[in-house]
Amino acid sequence: MTTIDWRELTHAYGSAEDIPALFARLGGTEDDAVWSELWSALCHQGSVYEASWAALPVLADIARGRAQGEPFQAVILAGAITGYEADPRRPQHGQEIGELLDVTRELLATPGHSAPLFVNLLQSVLAFEGVGVWSEALQGVNSEEFEVECPECEEGLYVAFGSYGTFVSAGDYVGKPEPETTEAHGELTPASPERLSGLGARLYGEAVAAGQTEVARALTYVFGEGRCPSCDTVFSVSQEVEKQWI
Structure with a gap:
């Protein structure tokens, strides 16, 4: 995060300068509220922004356990961000998407998920693979x-x-x-x-x-x-x- 000037980026509510502080709050008792704020800012009603794509390396770090936070939340949010396979910013983040895909496949292979979470993980796999329509449409299940x-x-x-x-x-x-x-x-x-x-x-x-x-x-x-x-x-x-x- 230190190499990104978040003040230069935008999310759903304007300047993204608050994003590093939100990620820094993960790993405590208020994680649910923090993830809710991150979702609202970075993937508001399905829309994504400059800051959304810039957040992918951080989400990959969380997914891989290199940063605080819940891997499930990280891969599902990242999947929602990358769902549009034709986004011109996608090729710039091939490494992070590859890592996120690997983690999501590992999570998908872990037994005991609720049906909704299992479907969400499937959606993220399809998003990272660039399948397109069904990475979003599968939510209908x-x-x-x-x-x-x-x-x-x-x-x-x-x-x-x-x-x-x-x-x-x-x-x-x-x-x-x-x-x-x-x-x-x-x-x-x-x-x-x-x-x-x-x-x-x-x-x-x-x-x-x-x-x-x-x-x-x-x-x-x-x-x-x-x-x-x-x-x-x-x-x-x-x-x-x-x-x-x-």
Whole structure:
């Protein structure tokens, strides 16, 4: 951090001169609050700034245990910062991204993660690899739904695969009377695991290997097919998700 003039850089709230002091506070009883401040400044609502990229060497140090702080937090924040694979600043940070990727893979192989944290780690791996869309879009697995558009009639749809059931809904389905939601539902058909390919097969395999059965189940729906309840068009969920994120 001593080689960076943070006063010359900006984050979500202006000058980044406060960033070194925030990192210096890590390793104590207020870590949660500090990480919250770092997230707010460096990755505010998904936006990144000059200071965000400048923070990558520090985050790599934390991930590797060379600096105080929680490695999980470091790799997840760094993953969010590097999620846009076409960012022109990315090539300048190849060494840090490589280190962060190695640590994230090690963490991913450690058993006992909660399902949301496991998904967050998968997102970071994809971000560091430069996979692009799914490093962000995979967050829908944690929220148990995706918002897409029917490729035929362009109806706005919700693809749901969580506590409310598994279906495609035309319009918001939460809090509506059951008869109304039933009429507005289309089928959501999971992909057969043996028929998955490419990224879907890889992510499903990661989840199964880690004993993350709920994540694996969700992924079969994400890479499955939905039926639009408005026009009966059958569509690939993952393809429509990618359209929304490109």
